[in-house]
Amino acid sequence: MKNTLLASKRLAISESGFVFDPVSGQSFSVNETGLVILHLAQHEDDLDKLVEQLAEQFDASILEINRDVQDFIYRLKGFLK
Amino acid sequence: MSITEKKPAWVAPVIVRHSSSGMNKFGGVREAQFRNEIAGVSIAELVEKYGSPLFVLSEEHLRQSVRRINRAFSTRYAKVRQAWSYKTNYINAVSAILHQEGCDAEVVSEFEYDKARRLGVPASRIFFNGPHKPRSALAKAVKEGARIHIDHLDELALLEEVANEQGVLEFPVTIRLNFDTGFTENWGRFGFNLENGQAMEAARRIAASPNLKLTGLHNHIGTFITDPRAYTAQVGIMIGFMNSVEAATGCTITTLDIGGGFASRNALQGVYLPPEQITPTAEQYAEAICGALAVGLKNREQNGKPLPELILETGRAVVDEAEWLISSVVANKRLPDGRRAMVIDAGVNILFTAFWYNHEVRPARPVEGIPEDTVLYGPLCMNIDIVRQSVSLPPMKTGDLLSFWPVGAYNNTQWMQFIQLRPAVVLVRQNGQVDVVRRAETLDDVENPEHLPIDLQPNFS
Ligand SMILES: Cc1ncc(COP(=O)(O)O)c(C=O)c1O
Numbered sequence: 001m002k003n004t005l006l007a008s009k010r011l012a013i014s015e016s017g018f019v020f021d022p023v024s025g026q027s028f029s030v031n032e033t034g035l036v037i038l039h040l041a042q043h044e045d046d047l048d049k050l051v052e053q054l055a056e057q058f059d060a061s062i063l064e065i066n067r068d069v070q071d072f073i074y075r076l077k078g079f080l081k
Numbered sequence: 082m083s084i085t086e087k088k089p090a091w092v093a094p095v096i097v098r099h100s101s102s103g104m105n106k107f108g109g110v111r112e113a114q115f116r117n118e119i120a121g122v123s124i125a126e127l128v129e130k131y132g133s134p135l136f137v138l139s140e141e142h143l144r145q146s147v148r149r150i151n152r153a154f155s156t157r158y159a160k161v162r163q164a165w166s167y168k169t170n171y172i173n174a175v176s177a178i179l180h181q182e183g184c185d186a187e188v189v190s191e192f193e194y195d196k197a198r199r200l201g202v203p204a205s206r207i208f209f210n211g212p213h214k215p216r217s218a219l220a221k222a223v224k225e226g227a228r229i230h231i232d233h234l235d236e237l238a239l240l241e242e243v244a245n246e247q248g249v250l251e252f253p254v255t256i257r258l259n260f261d262t263g264f265t266e267n268w269g270r271f272g273f274n275l276e277n278g279q280a281m282e283a284a285r286r287i288a289a290s291p292n293l294k295l296t297g298l299h300n301h302i303g304t305f306i307t308d309p310r311a312y313t314a315q316v317g318i319m320i321g322f323m324n325s326v327e328a329a330t331g332c333t334i335t336t337l338d339i340g341g342g343f344a345s346r347n348a349l350q351g352v353y354l355p356p357e358q359i360t361p362t363a364e365q366y367a368e369a370i371c372g373a374l375a376v377g378l379k380n381r382e383q384n385g386k387p388l389p390e391l392i393l394e395t396g397r398a399v400v401d402e403a404e405w406l407i408s409s410v411v412a413n414k415r416l417p418d419g420r421r422a423m424v425i426d427a428g429v430n431i432l433f434t435a436f437w438y439n440h441e442v443r444p445a446r447p448v449e450g451i452p453e454d455t456v457l458y459g460p461l462c463m464n465i466d467i468v469r470q471s472v473s474l475p476p477m478k479t480g481d482l483l484s485f486w487p488v489g490a491y492n493n494t495q496w497m498q499f500i501q502l503r504p505a506v507v508l509v510r511q512n513g514q515v516d517v518v519r520r521a522e523t524l525d526d527v528e529n530p531e532h533l534p535i536d537l538q539p540n541f542s
Contacts, residue, residue, distance in 0.1 A: 019096070026098055026099070027098075027099045028096050028097060028098050028099060029096070029097050029099065029451055030094065030095065030096045030451070031092065031094060031095045031449070031450045031451045031476075032092065033091070033092050033093065033094040033095075033450075034094040034095055034096050034451075036094075037094050054091075057088065057089070058088055058089055058090070058091040059087070059088040059089065059090050059091060060090070060091030064091065065091060068091075068093040068094055069094065071093075071094075071413070071415050072093075072094040072095070072096060074415050074419070075096055075415065075419060075421075076096060078419035079096070079098055
């Protein structure tokens with residue numbers, strides 16, 4: 001988790017949700033929530049804290065956000081490895 | 082709390098990789114297509130009232146579908162009858178609507194025969210196909226005057242015996258033929274082969290019997306036939322055989338039954354063109370078939386023979402597009418290989434056609450977010466229970482509804498009571514009213530035929 005969050009710092013992120021990984025040359029699309037997470041991850045590599053910050057911004061339970069963010073990061077991990 | 086203070090709703094985050102085939106960065110970021118109603122009735126309300134999963138039939142769609150086929154043929158050939166292929170969907174409400182629309186019945190077992198009779202179909206309007214018609218079924222069908230399609234020589238002998246027992250003379254019968262059209266694989270296991278002379282031999286046996294009289298020819302070239310030229314070939318071959326058999330035995334053929342097989346707008350797995358592009362219309366099939374009839378029967382009436390009645394046993398193309406299956410998302414999962422998966426409450430137990438179709442799958446509400454390739458698993462604790470190997474769906478929450486279409490053909494008959502009970506089937510009437518035409522099964526429905534010997538009752542006290 002933590003390593004993936006750290007790795008995500010290398011990504012070039014555009015405001016339209018277009019994401020480029022200079023290491024692998026891959027590009028991705030993220031939705032708005034994905035964009036928020038990647039932005040937060042530039043400064044936050046602790047998953048729990050990241051989830052707390054999201055819960056302040058969005059109308060959903062910590063549980064739901066936590067599950068969705070974990071899923072997102074697993075997915076990212078698969079791409080960045 | 083005032084509106085300005087309200088936090089935005091949480092939408093699950095999504096990331097998709099751009100493939101090298103160049104999916105552009107905006108390509109996936111659209112609102113997925115959704116379907117929130119069926120024949121004007123809200124899907125969410127249907128599920129709230131009748132549960133999930135739920136089969137939903139549309140009376141309007143069904144009637145329009147059978148009428149369109151009827152119109153396509155009756156405007157091109159003078160004598161056409163549709164015989165509803167019961168095995169495709171024999172929910173009584175479906176068969177009843179089709180009989181109201183003028184369809185006869187096509188049955189392939191004693192069970193289906195009894196079902197049609199119970200619904201009030203006169204035996205003379207039942208076409209009785211199938212490789213297994215036990216003596217009791219044949220006796221009933223002869224007594225009541227059904228249209229029997231003979232499948233093999235043993236059946237021919239049994240039928241002759243039965244007719245003889247009842248003192249019936251010249252009982253009109255049809256033989257099922259099989260032959261190579263050059264378009265589809267011949268279903269050689271049914272009926273009498275034309276090329277090797279079996280069919281002519283059967284006709285001679287019938288001609289020699291005082292109890293039977295050959296009046297019809299039947300053939301079914303297969304199912305989901307997407308090239309109408311296959312029917313042109315079929316009709317040509319059947320007319321050729323009709324002429325030879327009439328010349329050889331002195332019989333007169335009054336019906337040509339060309340079976341079923343028209344494709345519906347469903348996507349066969351492994352076919353990459355969309356169904357709108359490969360599925361011929363009713364008019365295209367009619368053109369191919371009636372064109373061949375016009376050519377083949379040009380001089381028939383001059384030669385003192387009647388124009389044969391054309392019988393269609395269309396199943397799939399009549400009913401497939403008139404029914405939807407609604408299912409709920411039970412869980413979201415990430416598979417070890419990174420793919421996204423969902424568990425839904427409808428599996429291959431009720432959506433049998435998931436084995437060969439890629440149904441159209443739509444969320445029941447507009448869902449924002451990037452669609453992602455998703456595997457859809459049913460609720461069965463069985464590895465085979467895959468409703469879809471891969472379908473692009475936006476992020477969805479548990480409880481969200483999905484509709485599957487077209488599902489009208491072969492699901493409500495081939496479904497099985499396995500692990501789960503079977504759900505309700507509702508019919509949206511033309512006036513918007515909703516009728517339950519098959520209620521959801523209960524534990525009692527499953528256990529009623531059973532008997533537990535009293536000494537086997539477990540005692541846990
Ligand atoms: C004898 C016969 N008639 C009609 C049908 C209906 O076929 P379809 O649903 O392809 O129209 C079948 C289906 O296999 C059949 O075996």
